[in-house]
Amino acid sequence: MHKPAPMIRIPSLIAVLLVFLQVYNAAAAADGEKRQAPPPAQVVTAHARSGEASPHAEYIGTVEFPEVSAVASEVGGRVASVSIEEGRKVRRDEQLAVIDSQLLSKDYQSAVAQHRTVLADLENAALELERLETLRESRSISEQQYDVGRFKEAGLRRKAESLKAEAERLAIQIGKCVIRAPFDGIVLEKLSSPGEWVSPGTVVARLARTDAMDVRVSVPEAVLPFVTEGRKVVARTGQQEYEGHVTAVIPLGDVATRTFPVKVRLKRTDGLAQGMQARVGLPTDEARPAVLVPRDAVIRSAGRMVVWTVQNGTAVPVDVVVNAWLGLDAAVAGKGLVQGSEVVIKGNERLRPGQPVTAAR
Numbered sequence: 111m112h113k114p115a116p117m118i119r120i121p122s123l124i125a126v127l128l129v130f131l132q133v134y135n136a137a138a139a140a141d142g143e144k145r146q147a148p149p150p151a152q153v154v155t156a157h158a159r160s161g162e163a164s165p166h167a168e169y170i171g172t173v174e175f176p177e178v179s180a181v182a183s184e185v186g187g188r189v190a191s192v193s194i195e196e197g198r199k200v201r202r203d204e205q206l207a208v209i210d211s212q213l214l215s216k217d218y219q220s221a222v223a224q225h226r227t228v229l230a231d232l233e234n235a236a237l238e239l240e241r242l243e244t245l246r247e248s249r250s251i252s253e254q255q256y257d258v259g260r261f262k263e264a265g266l267r268r269k270a271e272s273l274k275a276e277a278e279r280l281a282i283q284i285g286k287c288v289i290r291a292p293f294d295g296i297v298l299e300k301l302s303s304p305g306e307w308v309s310p311g312t313v314v315a316r317l318a319r320t321d322a323m324d325v326r327v328s329v330p331e332a333v334l335p336f337v338t339e340g341r342k343v344v345a346r347t348g349q350q351e352y353e354g355h356v357t358a359v360i361p362l363g364d365v366a367t368r369t370f371p372v373k374v375r376l377k378r379t380d381g382l383a384q385g386m387q388a389r390v391g392l393p394t395d396e397a398r399p400a401v402l403v404p405r406d407a408v409i410r411s412a413g414r415m416v417v418w419t420v421q422n423g424t425a426v427p428v429d430v431v432v433n434a435w436l437g438l439d440a441a442v443a444g445k446g447l448v449q450g451s452e453v454v455i456k457g458n459e460r461l462r463p464g465q466p467v468t469a470a471r
Contacts, residue, residue, distance in 0.1 A: 150466040151425065151457060151461060151467045151468070153418075153454045153458065153461070153469055154454070154469070154470050155454050155469040155470070155471055157449075157450055157452055158401050158403045158447060158450065158451040158453055159401075159450075160399060160402070161402040161436075162398060163433055163434040164395055164396060164397045164398070164434055165398070166433055166434040167391070167394045168346075169327045169328070169389070169392055170387060170389055171326055171327025171328070171372075171374070171387075171389075172386070173382050173384060174324050174385075175318035175324070176319050176375065177318070177319040178318045179292055179295075179316070179319075180313045181206060181292065181313065181314055182310075182311050182312055182314065183308045183310060183312050186209075186307075186308060186309045187211070187214075187287065188210040188305065188306070189209060189304050189306045189307075191207065192206070192208075192302055193207065194207070194297050194315060196297050196298065196299060198296070198297050199294075199295070199297075199320065200294070200296070200297060202294050203291060205288055205289070205290055206290060207289045207302060207315070209286075209287040209289070209308065210287070211283075214284050215284060217280050218277060218280035218284060221273055221280055225273035225274050228270045232269075232270050235259070235263040235266050238262075238263070239262075239263045242255065242259040242260075289315075293317070293319050295320050296318055296320050297316075297317055298316040298318050300314075301313050301314055301315055301316065322375055323375075324357070324374065325373070325390055326372070327374065328364065328370065328372075329370060330368065330369055331370060333393070336392070336393040336394060337359055337393065339357065339359060340355055341393075342354070342355050343355065343374055343390055343391055343392060343435075344390075345389065346388065347381070347389075352376045352377070352378050352382075352388075353377055354375050354376040355375060356373070357375045359372050360372070374390055391434065400442075401443065401447055401448060401449060402439045402442075403440055403442055403447075403453050404438065404440075404453070404455045405437075405438050405439055406456065406458075407440070407453040408430065409458055414429055415442075417430050417447060417454075418453065419447070420452040420453075420454065420467055421452075424464050424467065425462065425464065425466075425467050426463065426464075427461075427463055428445060428446060428447050429445070431444070
């Protein structure tokens with residue numbers, strides 16, 4: 111006789127399956143959380159410190175070239191060639207235009223020939239004067255005869271000097287037939303073409319210096335005591351920032367607005383053009399205690415100025431107000447940002463709030 115097969119208890123099997131599913135779900139959830147957690151970001155940090163800074167305000171100014179030159183011809187004549195175009199960069203002493211010099215060259219050749227003729231006459235007159243001096247000593251000629259020879263030699267000497275100067279003047283004029291750039295710059299306007307007749311003083315081109323750029327900004331008289339020549343400032347055009355310094359505080363105010371022009375020289379010129387709007391940060395009061403952070407710690411995010419701090423190993427953003435740019439530092443004010451706060455100076459562009467970070471200094 112066969113023994114009956116043992117019966118599997120259904121309730122027990124279901125209980126085992128439920129326990130297994132709970133363990134599996136818990137492990138999967140933990141693994142998912144582990145995968146979703148942002149990885150630690152490698153950053154470089156520094157510590158905020160205390161210092162002094164003057165409160166700053168931004169004033170709107172206009173970008174302009176530091177120097178614009180109306181390059182003119184120094185000689186009259188027909189324009190033989192023009193080797194520039196508007197918008198083209200030129201180097202110092204580069205050829206801009208050439209004035210026809212054929213007539214001047216002929217005048218120069220004539221002056222040189224006349225000078226040589228007079229030199230020959232002068233040499234002969236000098237020999238004649240030596241002979242007359244010998245005769246005079248022996249009382250063979252009168253004083254009047256001697257004076258005639260002496261004055262003739264002196265007159266030829268003066269004439270030779272005059273013709274030499276005339277030849278040199280013509281040589282200089284021929285050299286000036288080639289009009290050259292007075293400095294490194296860019297051509298703003300081309301005002302002459304081949305075949306035109308120009309007189310001395312006729313402008314053939316307008317050039318602007320491009321090795322630097324200026325910003326002219328008008329400030330209220332209350333700010334003038336705190337704006338001094340040589341003071342370092344920062345100018346902004348759009349999203350670009352340019353370091354510079356105050357070159358002049360011009361004591362010529364506008365009676366209607368009671369503002370005074372201040373000129374700022376910028377170090378960089380890339381992306382700038384005359385007429386652009388620029389915002390210049392200038393001091394508005396005496397220096398006062400402030401929290402200073404490295405300039406690289408301050409970034410612009412969604413229209414806000416932000417400093418990322420490290421707190422308990424995680425990244426925490428702090429909205430700040432920049433009171434002043436001080437070279438490589440910035441004077442800032444933000445909630446919880448104090449002396450000794452650890453701030454991120456490298457790797458802060460892609461941080462997220464609460465993201466773990468690994469800091470190095």
